[in-house]
Amino acid sequence: MSALSSAGGPGELAAPYGTGPAAAPTTGRKVRIHHLRELKERGEPWPMLTAYDMYTAELFDEAGIPVLLVGDSAANNVFGYDTSLPVTVDELLPLVRSVTRSVKRALVVADLPFGSYQLSPEQALATSVRFMKEGRAHAVKLEGGRRFAAHVEALTSAGVPVMGHIGFTPQSEHNLGGYRVQGRGEAAEVLLADALALQEAGAFAVVMEMVPAEAAKRVTHELKIPTVGIGAGPDCDAQVLVWQDMAGLRRGKAPRFVKRYADLAGVLQGAATAFAEDVRRGEFPAPEHAFH
Numbered sequence: 204m205s206a207l208s209s210a211g212g213p214g215e216l217a218a219p220y221g222t223g224p225a226a227a228p229t230t231g232r233k234v235r236i237h238h239l240r241e242l243k244e245r246g247e248p249w250p251m252l253t254a255y256d257m258y259t260a261e262l263f264d265e266a267g268i269p270v271l272l273v274g275d276s277a278a279n280n281v282f283g284y285d286t287s288l289p290v291t292v293d294e295l296l297p298l299v300r301s302v303t304r305s306v307k308r309a310l311v312v313a314d315l316p317f318g319s320y321q322l323s324p325e326q327a328l329a330t331s332v333r334f335m336k337e338g339r340a341h342a343v344k345l346e347g348g349r350r351f352a353a354h355v356e357a358l359t360s361a362g363v364p365v366m367g368h369i370g371f372t373p374q375s376e377h378n379l380g381g382y383r384v385q386g387r388g389e390a391a392e393v394l395l396a397d398a399l400a401l402q403e404a405g406a407f408a409v410v411m412e413m414v415p416a417e418a419a420k421r422v423t424h425e426l427k428i429p430t431v432g433i434g435a436g437p438d439c440d441a442q443v444l445v446w447q448d449m450a451g452l453r454r455g456k457a458p459r460f461v462k463r464y465a466d467l468a469g470v471l472q473g474a475a476t477a478f479a480e481d482v483r484r485g486e487f488p489a490p491e492h493a494f495h
């Protein structure tokens with residue numbers, strides 16, 4: 204079925220997610236996993252961002268971001284841990300719930316945290332059911348390739364859409380020897396085998412993190428399902444960034460793959476400084492801010 208015919212009418216699919224003049228997100232149609240596959244078939248790249256709360260979810264949804272990820276990166280971008288390893292299902296669930304409550308169209312993916320799925324396909328399903336029942340997530344994401352094919356299969360056959368994640372997988376940083384590019388040289392074959400295994404197991408998309416652009420391009424061409432790159436070059440079907448990196452809220456040296464589209468840190472710092480000065484000078488509240 205072609206992208207257009209499956210949408211039920213000419214332009215109907217193109218309107219919410221295309222890049223043309225009709226791309227404004229005004230139709231209110233929910234993003235479904237088949238839309239993402241259709242975008243791949245049409246060669247239209249799509250954006251994905253993390254979101255961890257209500258306002259960002261609302262804004263990104265309205266900006267036409269079709270997929271929002273409640274990442275386990277909340278560990279270091281919300282909760283203040285130094286890696287993603289310590290964050291728990293109980294910490295992430297309320298964030299997932301706030302994001303799903305706040306979107307009209309975006310597909311919301313809940314990232315399964317370290318320790319919540321590796322034990323067995325049964326554990327993966329039990330955790331995913333919590334994210335879907337309690338968090339109202341539309342899909343889950345887990346890290347790992349061939350070794351997690353059975354987990355992915357258990358989830359998809361139970362009705363849980365799964366996004367895979369290969370290349371540099373932060374939950375395995377201690378095993379991978381730190382934050383390093385994966386899939387160089389012969390490891391490109393391993394990357395491809397992992398991607399194919401995830402597709403075969405029923406995954407609807409695969410994140411590739413910090414892999415050489417050439418390897419990511421090859422995987423993208425070999426797969427029928429979309430690839431989502433982060434530090435994986437321009438040829439992936441989609442691109443994802445952590446929103447605080449994208450908007451410049453996180454300070455310090457950003458990874459090479461980050462592009463900053465705003466200086467939120469500067470804006471917020473300026474606002475807080477101005478508020479503090481106003482209060483200290485007695486200029487806030489002014490008469491119009493008080494009840495008379």
Ligand SMILES: Nc1nc(=O)c2c([nH]1)NC[C@@H]1CN(c3ccc(C(=O)N[C@@H](CCC(=O)O)C(=O)O)cc3)CN21
Pocket residue numbers: 275276279280287373382383384444445447448453457458459460
């Ligand atoms: N804010 C944030 N952004 C992310 O992209 C992100 C998270 N947090 N937390 C979870 C994972 C961890 N990720 C990261 C974090 C840092 C680097 C990094 O520092 N990369 C450096 C060094 C690479 C190297 O040594 O080869 C770089 O310059 O890319 C990479 C991936 C991606 N994810």
Ligand SMILES: CC(C)C(=O)C(=O)O
Pocket residue numbers: 253272273274275276277314368410433443444445
């Ligand atoms: C960087 C993305 C892909 C992620 O897994 C996260 O934010 O946790």
Ligand SMILES: [Mg+2]
Pocket residue numbers: 274275276287314
């Ligand atoms: Mg993650």
